[in-house]
Amino acid sequence: MLNLLPGDAALLAGDPRSARNPEVLERMRAKWGIDKPLHIRYVTYMSNLLRGDLGMSYRTGRTVNSLIAQSFFPTLQIVLFAFLLAAPTGVFLGFIAAVRRGSSLDIGSMVFSIFGISAPRFWVGLMLMYLLAVNFRLLPATGYGGGSIRYMILPAVTLALPLVALLARTTRASLLDVMDEDYVRTARSKGLAERVVQTRHILRNAVVSIITIAGLQLAMLMANTVIVEKVFSWPGMGSLVVDSVLRQDIPAVQGTIFVFALGFILINFIVDILYVFIDPRIKYGS
Amino acid sequence: MIALNKKLVVFGLVFILISFLVLTGEVTAEERYGGSLNAPLPYGGTVGTLEPAQTSRIQDFITIGQIFDRLVRVNPDTLEPEPAIAESWDVSEDGKTFTFYLREDVKFHNGEQLTAHDVKFTFERIMDPVEASAQSDLLENIAGVAEFREGEADEITGIRVVDDFTIELTLQTVDIGLLLNLAHRGASILPQQAVEEQGAEFFINPIGSGPFKFVEWIRGSEINLEAFEDYYEGRPYVDELSFKVMPEAASRTASFRAEELDMDIVYPAQFQEFREDPHYQDYLIDVPELWTRNIHFNLDIVQDKRIRQAFNYAIDEELLVERLLYGMAYPAVGWLPTTSPGFNPDLEGYSYNPDRARELMEEAGYTPDDPYELTVIGTDHPAWGVEVVEAIMPMLADVGISVTPELVDGATWMNRVTTGDFEAGIHSWGGEVSPAMYMSNYFWSRVSREAGNYVGYSNPEFDEYIEKALETVDFEERMGYVREAEKILVDDAPVWFFNYNRAVAIHHPWVHGLVENPKEMVYQPFKDVWVDETSPRK
Numbered sequence: 001m002l003n004l005l006p007g008d009a010a011l012l013a014g015d016p017r018s019a020r021n022p023e024v025l026e027r028m029r030a031k032w033g034i035d036k037p038l039h040i041r042y043v044t045y046m047s048n049l050l051r052g053d054l055g056m057s058y059r060t061g062r063t064v065n066s067l068i069a070q071s072f073f074p075t076l077q078i079v080l081f082a083f084l085l086a087a088p089t090g091v092f093l094g095f096i097a098a099v100r101r102g103s104s105l106d107i108g109s110m111v112f113s114i115f116g117i118s119a120p121r122f123w124v125g126l127m128l129m130y131l132l133a134v135n136f137r138l139l140p141a142t143g144y145g146g147g148s149i150r151y152m153i154l155p156a157v158t159l160a161l162p163l164v165a166l167l168a169r170t171t172r173a174s175l176l177d178v179m180d181e182d183y184v185r186t187a188r189s190k191g192l193a194e195r196v197v198q199t200r201h202i203l204r205n206a207v208v209s210i211i212t213i214a215g216l217q218l219a220m221l222m223a224n225t226v227i228v229e230k231v232f233s234w235p236g237m238g239s240l241v242v243d244s245v246l247r248q249d250i251p252a253v254q255g256t257i258f259v260f261a262l263g264f265i266l267i268n269f270i271v272d273i274l275y276v277f278i279d280p281r282i283k284y285g286s
Numbered sequence: 287m288i289a290l291n292k293k294l295v296v297f298g299l300v301f302i303l304i305s306f307l308v309l310t311g312e313v314t315a316e317e318r319y320g321g322s323l324n325a326p327l328p329y330g331g332t333v334g335t336l337e338p339a340q341t342s343r344i345q346d347f348i349t350i351g352q353i354f355d356r357l358v359r360v361n362p363d364t365l366e367p368e369p370a371i372a373e374s375w376d377v378s379e380d381g382k383t384f385t386f387y388l389r390e391d392v393k394f395h396n397g398e399q400l401t402a403h404d405v406k407f408t409f410e411r412i413m414d415p416v417e418a419s420a421q422s423d424l425l426e427n428i429a430g431v432a433e434f435r436e437g438e439a440d441e442i443t444g445i446r447v448v449d450d451f452t453i454e455l456t457l458q459t460v461d462i463g464l465l466l467n468l469a470h471r472g473a474s475i476l477p478q479q480a481v482e483e484q485g486a487e488f489f490i491n492p493i494g495s496g497p498f499k500f501v502e503w504i505r506g507s508e509i510n511l512e513a514f515e516d517y518y519e520g521r522p523y524v525d526e527l528s529f530k531v532m533p534e535a536a537s538r539t540a541s542f543r544a545e546e547l548d549m550d551i552v553y554p555a556q557f558q559e560f561r562e563d564p565h566y567q568d569y570l571i572d573v574p575e576l577w578t579r580n581i582h583f584n585l586d587i588v589q590d591k592r593i594r595q596a597f598n599y600a601i602d603e604e605l606l607v608e609r610l611l612y613g614m615a616y617p618a619v620g621w622l623p624t625t626s627p628g629f630n631p632d633l634e635g636y637s638y639n640p641d642r643a644r645e646l647m648e649e650a651g652y653t654p655d656d657p658y659e660l661t662v663i664g665t666d667h668p669a670w671g672v673e674v675v676e677a678i679m680p681m682l683a684d685v686g687i688s689v690t691p692e693l694v695d696g697a698t699w700m701n702r703v704t705t706g707d708f709e710a711g712i713h714s715w716g717g718e719v720s721p722a723m724y725m726s727n728y729f730w731s732r733v734s735r736e737a738g739n740y741v742g743y744s745n746p747e748f749d750e751y752i753e754k755a756l757e758t759v760d761f762e763e764r765m766g767y768v769r770e771a772e773k774i775l776v777d778d779a780p781v782w783f784f785n786y787n788r789a790v791a792i793h794h795p796w797v798h799g800l801v802e803n804p805k806e807m808v809y810q811p812f813k814d815v816w817v818d819e820t821s822p823r824k
Contacts, residue, residue, distance in 0.1 A: 022734075022736060022737065024418075024419075024420070024422050025421050027418035027422075028418045028420065029414060031419065033415075059334045059335065059341075060335050061335045061337055061486055061489060062335075062490075063338055063394035069503070070505050071506060088376060121305075122534075122536075125537075126536050126537065126540060129537065129540040129541075129544075130540055130543075133540060133541075133544045134540055134543045134544045134548075137544065140544075140546060141537070141540050141541040141544040141546055142530070142537055142540070142541050142546065143506065143507060143508060143530060143546070144504050144507040177672065184523040199721045229506070230533065230534060230535055231536075231537050232529055232537065233506070233507050233508070233531050233532050233537065234506070234507060235332075235504045235505050235507035235508075236506065239331070239332060239505075239506035239507075239531075240332075240505070240506060242331065243330075243331035243332050243506070246330055246331055247331070247334065248697065
C-alpha cells in the first residue's frame with residue numbers, strides 16, 4: 001500500500017539541490033528497485049520474505065533484519081516491564097473496587113481508571129517527566145542508559161497507565177458479574193470464609209475475561225510504544241517505524257509492521273493456550 | 287560615628303573583595319579541557335546513516351560533521367570557504383582548475399595519515415554509479431565524470447593526484463559553487479584503506495579525521511563520540527560529546543530543564559517561556575537563518591503580476607510574526623535573508639499597504655465583493671503551513687483575494703509542486719550559502735519545475751543577471767549581479783515574501799563557545815565548545 005502513496009523516497013532522500021539533477025534520483029530509484037512496476041516488486045518482496053529476508057532499507061544502507069534485531073530487545077524490555085507493572089496493579093485495584101463496591105476506595109480507583117484511559121499518553125509522559133525528572137530529579141527524563149531500570153521506569157509507567165486503568169475496570173466489572181452467580185451464594189451459604197469465596201470462587205471464575213483483555217492489551221502495548229518511545233528517546237521498534245514512515249523507507253516500514261503482526265498473533269496464541277490451564281471447561285479439539 | 291565608620295570600612299573592604307573575586311573570576315574563565323557535552327539531534331527521527339554521501343538530512347550531517355572533515359569548510363561569520371584539510375589552494379587563470387595543498391599532519395582516527403589518494407578515492411566513490419550517492423551532484427561538474435560513470439574510464443580524469451599532499455581538480459565549466467560544494471558535509475574525506483577493507487560495514491563503526499571519534503550508536507536514542515587527541519587543529523575541549531535523538535520539542539525542553547541536555551534548539555512555544563524566565567533569558571542565542579518562508583504562486587495560473595504584488599502589499603508581516611510566530615522570525619523584504627552575503631539593505635520590498643493592494647486588484651478586475659479565488663496548499667508546520675494561510679485570509683479578503691487553504695502532508699506537497707498541480711503553496715526554501723545559487727535554484731528558467739523552479743518563473747532579464755553572477759569569480763562584482771537580479775525578482779513577485787527564520791538556541795550557563803550559525807543553528811563547531819566547573823558533567 002505504501003508504494004501507492006504520493007511522494008517519492010528518492011525525492012525525499014535528495015537535497016532540493018540534488019533534485020535539480022533528475023539523473024541522481026533515477027540512479028537512487030534503480031538502486032532500490034523502485035523503478036520497477038509494483039507487481040514485480042511484490043513478487044520479489046514475497047519470495048525474499050519466505051526466506052526470512054525483509055529486504056534492504058533505502059535510507060540507512062542496512063538490512064531491515066539488522067535494524068529490527070537492534071531495536072527488538074529495547075521494545076520487548078519496556079513492553080514486558082510495563083505489563084508486569086500493569087497486570088497485578090490493575091487486577092488488584094479492580095478487585096478492591098469490586099469487593100468494596102460503593103466505598104470511597106471503589107470511587108477513587110474508578111476515577112483514576114477513567115483518567116488513565118482517557119489521558120493522552122504523550123501528555124502523561126511529559127507530566128511524569130516534569131514531575132519526577134525536572135522538579136524532583138529522581139529519574140532521568142529521557143534516554144536508554146544501556147537499558148537500566150532507572151531509565152525504563154518513566155516510559156514503562158507511561159505505557160502501563162492506560163492498561164492499569166483498563167484492567168481495573170474490566171476486573172471490577174467481571175467480578176461484579178460473577179458475584180451475583182448462584183455458586184457464589186452457595187459457597188457463602190456453605191459457610192466458607194469471605195476471603196476464600198472472594199479468591200477461589202469469584203476471582204477464579206472472572207479470570208478468563210481478564211486474561212482475554214490483558215492479552216489483547218499486551219498486543220496494544222506494542223503498538224503504543226510508537227508514541228512512548230518517541231517521547232522518551234527510547235531506541236525501539238516504535239521509533240524505527242515512525243522514522244521509516246516519515247522517510248518513506250518502505251522496506252523498513254513493512255518489516256517492522258510484519259514483526260508487530262507476528263507479535264500480535266503470538267500473544268493471542270499464548271492467551272488461547274492459557275485458557276486451557278485456567279478454565280477446565282475450555283478444551284480444544286475433540 | 288566611629289562605629290559607623292568601622293562598619294563602612296568593613297563593608298567597603300568586603301565589597302572590594304567580592305568585586306575582585308567576581309572580576310578575577312570572569313577574567314580567569316578561560317577555556318577548559320574535559321567534561322562532556324550532551325547536544326540534541328532535534329530534527330525528525332533518528333540518524334539514518336553516517337555515510338556522508340548517502341544522506342541529505344541535517345540530523346545525519348550534524349554527527350557526520352564531527353567524525354569526518356572536508357577539504358575546506360564554511361566560516362559561520364563570513365559564510366566564505368576557509369581552509370580545513372586543504373591549507374591553501376590555487377585557481378588557474380581560466381577559473382577551471384583548482385589545486386589543493388593538503389596539510390601533512392592530518393590523521394584518521396586509526397592513526398593512518400590522510401593523503402591526496404584518500405581524497406581521490408572518496409570523490410570517485412561518491413561518483414560511482416553503483417553507489418548511487420545522494421550527494422553525487424556536488425562533484426558533477428568535474429571533468430571526466432560522464433566517462434567514468436558510463437564505464438568508459440577507470441578513473442575521473444579531472445581528479446589528479448600531483449603528489450601525496452597535492453590534488454588538482456579540473457572542472458568542465460567555471461563554477462563559483464565548487465568550494466562550497468567541497469565544504470559540504472556530503473564531501474567528507476574517507477580513509478581509502480579502511481573503507482576498502484570493510485565495505486558497507488565501515489559506516490556502522492566509521493573512522494574519520496574529524497575532531498571526534500566514534501564510540502557507539504544506539505539507534506533511535508543516542509550517538510556517543512569522544513575527543514580525538516591527534517586532531518590537526520588540536521584536540522576538542524570536551525572529552526565526550528553525546529548526541530541525543532529528540533524530535534519532540536516538549537521532551538527536549540524537559541530534558542534541558544532536568545540538565546540532561548547542555549543546549550537545545552528552541553521552538554516558538556518554548557521561546558516565549560524562556561524569554562520571560564530570568565534564569566534562562568541571558569542564555570538564548572539567535573540568528574536569522576538562511577531560509578525564506580514564502581507563498582509561491584504557480585505562474586501558469588496566477589499570471590497577472592498585479593495580483594501577486596497586491597498579495598504582497600495586503601499582508602502585515604510584522605503583525606503575523608509577532609502574534610502568530612511569537613517573534614520567532616524576521617519579516618522578509620526580498621528573497622535573500624539579512625545574513626546572506628548578498629543581502630541588499632537598500633532593497634525596497636512591499637510594505638503593508640492595503641490601499642495600494644486594493645488599487646492593484648481593481649486594475650486587475652477584482653473587488654472584495656467579486657474576489658480573485660486562490661487555493662493554497664501547505665503542511666501543518668506552525669510557522670510555514672496552513673495555519674499561516676488561515677491567519678492571512680481576512681487581510682486578503684479585504685483587498686479582493688479569496689484564499690482557500692488546503693492541508694497536505696510534506697510528500698504530497700512535494701509531489702504537487704514538482705508536477706505543477708497547484709495554484710499556490712506555502713513552504714520554506716533556502717539553506718544555500720551562495721546568494722547566486724540561493725536564487726538560481728528556484729527562479730532560473732533553466733532549472734526545470736521538477737528540479738526546483740516550482741513556480742515556473744522565467745524572465746530573460748533576471749536570467750541574464752543570474753547567469754553572469756554564476757560565472758563571475760570576483761566576489762563584489764558577483765554580488766552586484768545578484769542584487770540586480772533580486773530587484774527584478776521582487777518586482778515580479780513570483781512569491782509572497784513572508785519571513786526569514788529566526789533560529790534560537792538555548793544553553794546552560796556552563797556552556798561556552800556556541801556560535802550563531804545562519805546556515806544551520808545546530809551546525810555548531812563542537813570542537814571549540816567547552817564547559818566550566820559548574821557543569822554536572824564536568
